[in-house]
Amino acid sequence: MKHWKRPLQIIVGAITTGIVIGLAVQTAMHASAPPSVSTNATPVESFNAASSDQQDPNVLAMERDIQAQERANAEKEKVRARRAAAGAKLVQSRKNILFFKQSQWSALITTNFSIFEASRKSAASAADRWVRCQICDGRGQMNFCLACGNSGTCSACGGTGQMSSDQMCPACFGTGKCFLCTGSGMMACPFCDDGLVTANQPYPPQTLTVQ
Amino acid sequence: MTITRSEKSAQNGTAMIILCLVLVTTAIVIAGAMRLVTGETGLTNRRAKVVTAMDFAQGGAVIGCADLNSAVTNGGKTISYNLIHGTYPYSTNSGLTTGGITVFTRTITAPFTNQSVIANIYLTNASSPQNAKITATATVNGVTQTATVHVKISWAYPAAIISVNPGTTETGVSKGVAQDGNVVINGDKTGPIVVDGGTAARAVLANGRVNWNTNYVNPPVSAYSMSNYGTASEIPDYTTQGTSNTLFDINRFLAVADATTNGPSPGHNNHFTNFASFVTAASNSSAASPLEGVIAVDVTTTDANNKSYFPFTPTMAPHGINIKGTLLFNFLGSGWNPTTEKIIVTADFNVNAANLTGLNPTNPATYPTGYPPVYNDNRKNPTNINISGKGYQNFNSDDDLPAIIYTIGVLDMHGDANISGVMYTPSYMEIENKSGSQTQYIKGALIMGYGIYYENVNQKPGSTSIISFDQNTLDSLSTIGTAGKQVTVSYWE
Numbered sequence: 001m002k003h004w005k006r007p008l009q010i011i012v013g014a015i016t017t018g019i020v021i022g023l024a025v026q027t028a029m030h031a032s033a034p035p036s037v038s039t040n041a042t043p044v045e046s047f048n049a050a051s052s053d054q055q056d057p058n059v060l061a062m063e064r065d066i067q068a069q070e071r072a073n074a075e076k077e078k079v080r081a082r083r084a085a086a087g088a089k090l091v092q093s094r095k096n097i098l099f100f101k102q103s104q105w106s107a108l109i110t111t112n113f114s115i116f117e118a119s120r121k122s123a124a125s126a127a128d129r130w131v132r133c134q135i136c137d138g139r140g141q142m143n144f145c146l147a148c149g150n151s152g153t154c155s156a157c158g159g160t161g162q163m164s165s166d167q168m169c170p171a172c173f174g175t176g177k178c179f180l181c182t183g184s185g186m187m188a189c190p191f192c193d194d195g196l197v198t199a200n201q202p203y204p205p206q207t208l209t210v211q
Numbered sequence: 212m213t214i215t216r217s218e219k220s221a222q223n224g225t226a227m228i229i230l231c232l233v234l235v236t237t238a239i240v241i242a243g244a245m246r247l248v249t250g251e252t253g254l255t256n257r258r259a260k261v262v263t264a265m266d267f268a269q270g271g272a273v274i275g276c277a278d279l280n281s282a283v284t285n286g287g288k289t290i291s292y293n294l295i296h297g298t299y300p301y302s303t304n305s306g307l308t309t310g311g312i313t314v315f316t317r318t319i320t321a322p323f324t325n326q327s328v329i330a331n332i333y334l335t336n337a338s339s340p341q342n343a344k345i346t347a348t349a350t351v352n353g354v355t356q357t358a359t360v361h362v363k364i365s366w367a368y369p370a371a372i373i374s375v376n377p378g379t380t381e382t383g384v385s386k387g388v389a390q391d392g393n394v395v396i397n398g399d400k401t402g403p404i405v406v407d408g409g410t411a412a413r414a415v416l417a418n419g420r421v422n423w424n425t426n427y428v429n430p431p432v433s434a435y436s437m438s439n440y441g442t443a444s445e446i447p448d449y450t451t452q453g454t455s456n457t458l459f460d461i462n463r464f465l466a467v468a469d470a471t472t473n474g475p476s477p478g479h480n481n482h483f484t485n486f487a488s489f490v491t492a493a494s495n496s497s498a499a500s501p502l503e504g505v506i507a508v509d510v511t512t513t514d515a516n517n518k519s520y521f522p523f524t525p526t527m528a529p530h531g532i533n534i535k536g537t538l539l540f541n542f543l544g545s546g547w548n549p550t551t552e553k554i555i556v557t558a559d560f561n562v563n564a565a566n567l568t569g570l571n572p573t574n575p576a577t578y579p580t581g582y583p584p585v586y587n588d589n590r591k592n593p594t595n596i597n598i599s600g601k602g603y604q605n606f607n608s609d610d611d612l613p614a615i616i617y618t619i620g621v622l623d624m625h626g627d628a629n630i631s632g633v634m635y636t637p638s639y640m641e642i643e644n645k646s647g648s649q650t651q652y653i654k655g656a657l658i659m660g661y662g663i664y665y666e667n668v669n670q671k672p673g674s675t676s677i678i679s680f681d682q683n684t685l686d687s688l689s690t691i692g693t694a695g696k697q698v699t700v701s702y703w704e
Contacts, residue, residue: 087379087380174377180387182391184551195555211386
């Protein structure tokens with residue numbers, strides 16, 4: 001038995017010594033290499049964690065940026081909603097304003113129709129095939145506006161551009177200006193194009209219509 | 212007995228030697244195996260650190276790009292000023308700065324946790340730098356990685372027509388709809404009408420509506436970007452004067468016209484302070500002998516209503532209005548408005564005219580350009596006019612100058628047109644092809660504040676209308692500060 005005990009002890013000792021040497025080598029390697037990576041979080045995850053770090057001015061600035069962007073986005077969303085609501089009523093609200101001006105429009109057309117016809121005939125024989133409009137004196141616009149009574153302001157909202165605190169005026173679409181004269185108080189001449197009457201100038205419409 | 216004992220000793224000695232060899236061999240094998248395992252673990256660790264450091268570096272470079280973009284798009288000041296005084300302030304890195312390049316540095320800590328990245332922005336010392344380089348360096352547990360990205364600073368909203376007005380929701384193609392701030396393209400089946408953004412740009416970018424009934428180059432619907440007001444894609448208001456987004460300082464152009472010598476105006480410069488003198492000069496111009504430089508023309512409403520001047524007909528300028536450089540209509544005095552008070556030009560309108568021989572309206576590959584202008588008299592080239600004494604920055608050879616600018620009031624073009632360059636106004640634009648066999652050709656970009664009415668309903672064949680985008684006319688547009696520009700990535704190293 002004694003013959004077998006000693007070699008067994010030596011083998012166990014050898015294995016133990018090997019493990020000790022191996023561990024020593026591993027420890028030595030770890031000591032020479034940098035420690036393992038301490039963070040593997042993604043930037044987004046890291047930012048969420050960093051948000052609580054109120055001391056870092058970078059974090060504070062970024063939080064302010066994000067909040068400002070969120071406020072701006074919310075404001076834009078409101079603007080879009082108001083414009084969509086106004087857009088749905090735009091044509092009808094303009095029709096409503098023009099409805100009460102039809103008799104004045106008819107009078108305007110009737111009164112000036114013979115002058116218009118004469119201008120068309122003159123244009124047909126002119127060298128350039130156009131003549132100045134005699135009705136607006138070649139300016140392309142009348143010196144009045146039927147929709148706003150020459151004020152240039154929107155008759156639906158009185159120039160505020162709003163129907164209420166959160167409702168945009170559908171007739172002027174928030175500009176506060178008359179939609180027919182775009183605020184100048186002088187609507188476009190219905191008998192010409194930019195102050196010129198051509199030989200084939202279209203006839204003015206019989207009724208005042210929304211464009 | 213003695214013999215037996217010595218035999219036993221010899222046997223024991225041999226066994227000891229064998230056992231010692233076994234011990235040493237076993238120890239070596241175990242140690243080697245463990246060394247192999249720990250070696251692989253170390254390599255894996257180092258690779259992870261390299262990857263993590265590069266991730267942080269690239270993230271830092273992207274943040275650097277965003278910082279530079281904020282500095283570029285925050286109009287009114289220089290990029291350098293905005294970088295140093297921005298939300299995330301940079302400092303000038305004197306160690307890296309050279310004669311031609313300034314380097315700005317900041318240490319980025321957010322949104323990272325327990326990690327910092329050093330970002331450097333390399334910017335050339337130019338009034339309108341077109342390129343920049345951004346590097347970002349991160350060190351993770353002793354492993355350092357650097358990411359490098361090259362960017363270009365160019366026009367932010369590439370399109371043939373850029374309309375910043377909020378407009379309405381109207382869908383018609385009448386002039387009134389355009390005057391509400393929308394873009395209207397009213398065409399006809401016989402006279403080709405084209406709005407071409409090419410492959411690099413859209414046909415139209417608008418905050419309001421874009422209403423068209425035909426476009427002879429048939430771009431996809433995506434070429435028209437409309438109703439952007441109140442969205443993330445909203446175009447900044449580049450045309451309202453005196454804001455941080457205003458593109459041009461019109462007084463800077465007037466200063467150049469005033470300072471030009473040997474000019475055709477009564478004051479012997481390029482600024483016509485009464486319209487009659489411009490009529491005379493324009494009528495004497497021709498393609499071979501154009502007016503050159505920044506030509507500024509003051510126009511009052513009295514002039515506009517003077518039947519001797521308007522419409523400005525071919526009879527008044529038999530060879531057309533011919534200009535190389537920039538034409539500025541300076542609408543002065545009361546009575547002007549952005550949509551209806553206008554001057555009408557039926558004469559040929561040539562600004563940086565292109566050679567239209569070979570032009571095929573339905574083939575954008577045949578669209579030529581006359582930009583940049585080549586001056587016959589280089590003394591009138593705006594880059595050679597010193598306006599620093601008037602308190603303005605001189606134009607330099609890198610600057611792109613617009614072809615036509617006009618203030619509050621409307622220029623209504625009815626006749627032939629051959630224009631290369633940017634057209635800009637805070638007002639409304641009206642371009643109508645009113646006669647047969649005439650061509651209205653614009654190569655560049657149109658930027659307006661109150662919508663545009665673009666019409667060719669002429670039934671006569673040969674009346675051609677083309678507006679085509681040209682990147683080269685506005686990448687270095689001489690805007691105030693960096694208004695209208697943005698940062699886009701060219702490539703990563």
